[in-house]
Structure formats: C-alpha cells, structure tokens
Amino acid sequence: MTAMDSRLAKILLxxxxxxxxxxxxxxxxxxxxxxxxxxxxxxxxxHVLLHDFAVILLDVQxxxxxxxxAAELIKSRERSRHVPIIFLTAISKExxxxxxxxxxxxxxxxxxxxNPDVLxxxxxxxxxxxxxxVQLERQTEQLxxxxxxxxxxxxxxxxxxxxxxxxxxxxxxxxxIISFGPDRRVTLFNAAAERMFGYEVTDALGKLIDEFFHPxxxxxxxxxxxxxxxxxxxxxxxxxxxxxxxxxVRRNGDHFPIEISLSCLELSDELIYTVVGRDVSERRRAExxxxxxxxxxxxxxxxxxxxxxxxxxxQIELERAMTARSRFYANxxxxxRTPINAIMGYxxxxxxxxxxxxxxxQIRSIDRTFKAAHHLLELVNDIxxxxxxxxGKMELQVEPVSFSALIQDxxxxxxxxxxxxxxxxxxxxxxxxxxxxxxxxxxRQILLNLxxxxxxxxxxxxxNVVLRGRDDAWVEVDVTDxxxxxAEADQMKIFxxxxxxxxxxxxxxxxxxxPISRRLSELLGGSLTVxxxxxxxxxxxxxxxxxxxxxxxxxxxxPQHAEVG
Numbered sequence: 001m002t003a004m005d006s007r008l009a010k011i012l013l014x015x016x017x018x019x020x021x022x023x024x025x026x027x028x029x030x031x032x033x034x035x036x037x038x039x040x041x042x043x044x045x046x047h048v049l050l051h052d053f054a055v056i057l058l059d060v061q062x063x064x065x066x067x068x069x070a071a072e073l074i075k076s077r078e079r080s081r082h083v084p085i086i087f088l089t090a091i092s093k094e095x096x097x098x099x100x101x102x103x104x105x106x107x108x109x110x111x112x113x114x115n116p117d118v119l120x121x122x123x124x125x126x127x128x129x130x131x132x133x134v135q136l137e138r139q140t141e142q143l144x145x146x147x148x149x150x151x152x153x154x155x156x157x158x159x160x161x162x163x164x165x166x167x168x169x170x171x172x173x174x175x176x177i178i179s180f181g182p183d184r185r186v187t188l189f190n191a192a193a194e195r196m197f198g199y200e201v202t203d204a205l206g207k208l209i210d211e212f213f214h215p216x217x218x219x220x221x222x223x224x225x226x227x228x229x230x231x232x233x234x235x236x237x238x239x240x241x242x243x244x245x246x247x248x249v250r251r252n253g254d255h256f257p258i259e260i261s262l263s264c265l266e267l268s269d270e271l272i273y274t275v276v277g278r279d280v281s282e283r284r285r286a287e288x289x290x291x292x293x294x295x296x297x298x299x300x301x302x303x304x305x306x307x308x309x310x311x312x313x314x315q316i317e318l319e320r321a322m323t324a325r326s327r328f329y330a331n332x333x334x335x336x337r338t339p340i341n342a343i344m345g346y347x348x349x350x351x352x353x354x355x356x357x358x359x360x361x362q363i364r365s366i367d368r369t370f371k372a373a374h375h376l377l378e379l380v381n382d383i384x385x386x387x388x389x390x391x392g393k394m395e396l397q398v399e400p401v402s403f404s405a406l407i408q409d410x411x412x413x414x415x416x417x418x419x420x421x422x423x424x425x426x427x428x429x430x431x432x433x434x435x436x437x438x439x440x441x442x443x444r445q446i447l448l449n450l451x452x453x454x455x456x457x458x459x460x461x462x463x464n465v466v467l468r469g470r471d472d473a474w475v476e477v478d479v480t481d482x483x484x485x486x487a488e489a490d491q492m493k494i495f496x497x498x499x500x501x502x503x504x505x506x507x508x509x510x511x512x513x514x515p516i517s518r519r520l521s522e523l524l525g526g527s528l529t530v531x532x533x534x535x536x537x538x539x540x541x542x543x544x545x546x547x548x549x550x551x552x553x554x555x556x557x558x559p560q561h562a563e564v565g
Contacts, residue, residue, distance in 0.1 A: 009054035009127045009134075010034045014044040014070065015088070016062040024057060024088075027116040031124055041065030045073055048080045054130030055123055058106075060089035060097065071104040084126045086119075088112060178275045180209045184217070187272075196258075196279055198251035209275070214247045214255055222273060225264035245280070256281050343373045389519045396439040396523065403433045403475055403544075404467055406440055407447065411465075414451045423455045424462040433469030436546050442520045443544070446528070447477065449513040450540050454481035461537070473546045474526075480539040486532040494530070 011033055013024045021037050028035060036051065038044035042065055044058070056074070060067040067087055074080050087101040090112035101109045108122060170177050176193035180186050189204040197204070197212055210216035221244065248258040260277040347370040349355065351363065358366070411425055418425050454463040461482035469475050486494065497515045514528075521528040525545050532538035 007131065008033055009130050010036055010051050011123065011127070012036050012038060012044060012047055012051075012053045012056040014038040014041070014057065014062075014067070015059040016040060017059075020059065020088075027120055028123055031120065031127065033127060041067065041070030041073075044070055048074055048077065048083075052079070053083050055126040056083055056085045057123070058085050058087055060087050060101065061091050068100055068104045071101075071106060075105040084108075084129075086110060086122065086126075088114070175276050175278045178204075178209065178212070178277070180273050180275075182271050184209050188274075193277075196250075196277070197248070209273075212248055214249050218246070221262060222264075225262055225273070248277070248279075257284055340373050344370060347373065389516070389523070394520075394523060397441065398437055398439055400435045400437050401440045401443075403436050403477075404429055406443060407465065407467060407477065410444060410447050410451060413448065414455065417452065418455050418463070421455050421458075422460050423458055425451075425465070426462055427465040427467065430466060430468040431470075433467060433475035433546060436475055436544060438524055438544055442524060443542075446517040446520055446542055447479070449517045450479040450542070453513065454479050454483075454538075454540075457481060458483045458537070469546065474543055475546050476541055476543050478539050478541050480537060482537040485534040485536055486530065486538055487534055488532075491530055491532060495528075 011028060011031075013021050013028075013035055015021050015024070016039055018039070021039075025035050025037075033054070036047055036053075038047055041062055044056070047053075048056075058067045058071060062070075067089075071085050071087075074083065074085065084107040085105060086108045087106045088110050089097070098109050107126070110119065170188070170190045173190060173192055176196045177188065177190040178186055178193055179188035186204055186207050186209060189199070189201045191201075193199075193204070194201055199207075243259050243261050245257060245259050247255050249255055257280050258277045259280045260275050263274050263276075265272045265274070347366050350358065350366045351370065407427060411427065414425070451463065451465075458481035464478075464480045466478040466480070467475070468477075494514050495518050497512055518528040521542055521544070526543045529541050529543075530538060531541070
C-alpha cells in the first residue's frame with residue numbers, strides 16, 4: 001500500500017435507485033475517498049467480500065433483500081463485523097424500524113431528505129476512525145517486524161555465545177572428545193584427548209579415527225547410530241545413552257581400556273560423529289581389587305558361617321548343660337535340705353541337753369556342727385534360688401508395701417547380729433518414698449543380704465542406711481559400711497556366682513548373696529550397684545520403681561533417724 005493509498009478509504013453506497021446513488025456520490029465526493037456503488041443487498045455482500053470499507057451507507061427499503069437483512073449478514077461475517085453501517089430511508093420512519101436498524105448493528109439511522117453537511121460530517125468521522133485503525137495496524141505490523149528482527153539478532157548473538165561456550169566446555173572437559181566425518185578423519189580433538197592419547201591437537205587433526213583404537217574403530221558401531229532414511233530422504237540422528245568399552249592406543253603404543261559414548265549428527269550437507277571417552281584403567285583395577293575382596297569376603301563369610309554353626313551347636317550344648325545344672329541344683333537342694341534340717345534339729349536338741357548333760361568340749365564341737373549345718377543350709381537355699389532364677393521359675397508376689405516400714409522391720413531382724421558384732425545401725429529418711437508395688441519378701445532378702453554383709457565386713461564400724469524417694473517415680477536405699485572397701489577391679493567380680501574376695505574368706509559366706517540380690521533386683525524392675533573406695537568403705541544402692549499406690553503416710557519434711565545399737 002502506497003502513501004497515497006494509505007490516506008484513501010473505501011465507502012460502500014447501497015441503494016436500489018440509481019438517482020439516490022448519484023446524489024450520495026455528489027454529497028460524499030468532496031471527501032476525496034473511493035466510492036463504490038451497489039444496487040441491491042446481494043451486490044453489497046459481494047463487495048464486502050472483496051473490499052475493506054470504512055463505512056457503509058445502506059438503504060432500508062430494497063426489493064429482494066432489504067437493508068436490515070443485508071446488515072445482519074454483513075455483521076455475521078468476522079471480517080466485516082466492525083464496519084459501521086448508516087441506514088438511509090425515506091419511508092420506514094417508525095420507531096420499530098429504527099429499533100430494528102440499531103438491533104441489526106447500525107451506528108446511525110437517517111431519514112431522507114437528509115442534510116448533506118451532516119451526512120458528510122458523520123461519514124468523515126467514520127472514515128477518519130478507519131484510517132487511524134489502518135495506520136495503527138500498519139504500525140503494529142512494523143513493530144512486530146522490528147521485534148522479529150530484534151529476536152533474530154538476539155538469537156544470533158545467543159548462538160555465537162553458545163558456540164563460544166561449547167568451545168570452552170569441549171576444551172575444559174575432563175573426558176576426551178573426538179569428532180570425525182564420514183571419511184573417518186578427525187576434525188575435533190580436545191585437551192583431555194591430548195592428555196589421554198599423547199597427541200598434540202595439530203598432530204591429531206586429520207588422522208583416521210582407527211589409529212586411536214585397537215584393532216580399529218568398529219564399523220558396526222557407526223552404522224548403529226544412523227537410522228533408515230525417512231520419507232523425504234533425510235536421516236534423523238539417533239540419540240541414546242548407551243556406553244561401549246573398547247581398547248585404545250596411546251601414541252607410545254600402550255593399550256588401555258576406554259569407555260565411550262557415540263553420537264551422530266546428520267545435517268543437510270554434513271555428517272558428524274562425536275566420541276566422548278574416559279580412561280577406565282583405574283576403575284578396572286579397582287573393580288579387580290573389589291572382586292578379589294569379594295572373593296576373600298565370601299571365603300571369610302563361609303568360615304564365619306562354619307564358626308557360627310559350631311558356636312550354635314556349642315550354645316545348644318551349653319544351654320542343655322545349664323538346664324541340667326539348674327535341674328541338678330534344684331533336685332540336690334531339695335534332697336539336701338531334709339538331712340541338713342535333721343542334723344540341725346538333732347544338734348539343737350543335744351545343745352539343749354535333752355539327751356543328757358554334755359562336757360564343754362562336746363558342747364563346742366556340737367555348736368560348730370550346728371553352725372556348719374546352718375551355713376550348708378544357707379548355701380543350699382541360695383543354690384535353689386539361683387537355679388529358679390536361671391530357669392525363669394522365680395515367682396514374685398507383688399503387693400503394695402510401705403518401703404520405710406519394711407526397712408525398719410529389717411532393723412529389728414538384724415539387731416541381734418549387729419549387737420553380736422558390736423556394730424551400730426543408723427537409718428535416715430531423706431525423703432519419704434511412700435508405698436511401692438513390689439514383692440516384699442524378695443526386697444527383704446536383698447536388703448538382709450546387704451545389711452548382713454555390711455555388719456560382717458564393716459570391721460565393727462557403724463552401718464548407715466539412707467532411704468529416699470525420687471521425683472522420677474523411683475525409690476533408693478543406700479547401705480554404707482566403713483570397712484576395708486573394694487578395689488575397682490573387683491567391684492564387678494563380687495556379683496559373679498561363687499566369687500569371694502580375699503578379705504571375705506575370713507568371714508563365712510556362700511559367695512551367692514550378691515549375685516542373687518542383683519538378679520532379684522532386676523526381676524523387680526530395678527538395679528543393684530556399688531560404689532567403693534579402698535580403705536574408706538562401700539555403698540550398695542538398691543533402686544526400685546515406685547508404684548502409683550497412695551502413700552501410707554505424709555512425706556516427712558525433715559530427715560528421720562532410727563538407731564539400733
């Protein structure tokens with residue numbers, strides 16, 4: 001469109017009377033635009049299909065297709081939907097016709113005879129709007145063209161930058177990158193390839209790719225990267241991530257394993273193969289080492305399996321032996337208690353002179369017999385308890401009990417023994433523990449053993465008992481003597497069966513009291529520990545979980561003491 005054409009618009013004049021068309025041309029000719037005539041609605045539609053109009057002047061009353069019908073068809077077409085239509089009529093002046101005209105898409109409805117200046121002014125306005133729209137569309141198209149050119153320039157710059165980046169990546173890549181064409185001659189050889197193969201790039205370019213591989217680069221590998229021709233005769237590049245292991249040759253003749261990936265780019269006038277490879281010599285050595293380690297591990301695993309089977313058989317035998325031992329302990333304990341009780345009964349009768357008077361020597365001998373029988377009975381009872389614990393047959397009779405009252409009762413029980421050894425007993429309640437849910441008989445057994453040991457090994461020094469309730473729902477009782485103490489190396493031994501330390505041999509004992517006490521504390525859900533310093537005495541601590549039973553008495557606010565001298 002020329003500059004002159006861009007300032008001209010087309011105006012469609014539609015009327016079935018030629019004299020009316022002549023009159024319209026005379027009115028609008030001063031505007032200087034192209035006027036096109038149409039004698040009917042059908043002819044108007046043909047012109048609308050061929051031209052873009054700035055405005056359409058449409059007569060209402062026409063034979064065949066009237067103006068309303070023509071306007072509706074014009075507005076139904078996407079290209080002419082927005083063309084302004086001015087209806088002209090000399091007859092259809094009623095409101096219903098005016099309303100129908102506007103409903104059909106008219107922008108104005110004029111009655112004949114009309115004022116030429118008014119008509120010319122209205123048409124001029126629509127023509128100016130049309131020309132501005134055409135100008136705006138042309139400017140938009142120019143803007144799109146400018147954006148397209150700018151995009152092309154930007155893409156070209158990005159392509160140059162991408163090519164530079166590609167060159168930098170290829171040069172700095174750790175893997176060797178080699179490109180070659182259908183003639184198999186190298187066209188690209190990066191720095192990593194120089195280091196790997198021992199060639200300078202100037203020496204490598206132009207060489208056959210086969211010179212870098214032994215016995216040569218496989219032909220079938222090249223063919224596998226090209227697909228069959230498509231319908232237009234072109235070949236599409238085949239892309240996959242498969243890797244292949246080949247044997248490469250360095251410049252000095254050394255062979256080494258290489259892992260490569262191959263791609264093929266087929267352009268309209270060029271075919272480029274690219275090999276990306278890495279030296280896998282170190283990986284092969286590592287794999288061989290791993291294979292040897294795996295074999296060694298498998299051999300070791302088999303040996304361990306054999307050892308485990310042997311240990312399993314020995315464990316089964318040991319369990320059988322322990323079961324037999326526990327059964328033996330239980331049977332023998334029951335069998336021994338009857339004669340021992342008989343011995344103790346008869347010796348007691350002798351000591352009470354039921355069978356007649358005894359000499360002093362006889363009394364001493366029978367008294368030693370009674371004590372030996374009593375010690376043997378204690379040993380048998382301990383063995384019976386131990387066998388029950390090991391066999392899992394120790395039954396607990398759990399009930400709520402006042403912990404401080406239980407200890408005070410024990411003080412009454414051990415008082416004669418403390419008086420015999422001239423030992424003072426002292427108890428302090430740091431914090432009233434209240435009730436605990438436990439087996440009182442087993443708790444007495446534990447504490448009786450701890451108190452008896454403290455009295456026997458305390459070297460006539462005071463024995464202190466401290467009772468406390470903790471905030472974490474536990475209770476503790478500490479039994480402290482001031483005897484010779486226990487060396488750190490021996491503190492775990494004292495909880496082993498039938499173990500007595502050198503100092504304990506001077507006092508009669510079974511060697512089972514502490515092991516049984518610790519096992520009983522664990523059965524009750526607690527623990528038994530020891531802290532000792534040689535020359536300063538020992539403290540045995542029994543910790544037990546406290547129940548949710550209500551306290552038997554209110555907690556003491558001040559420490560309470562009970563002494564037995």
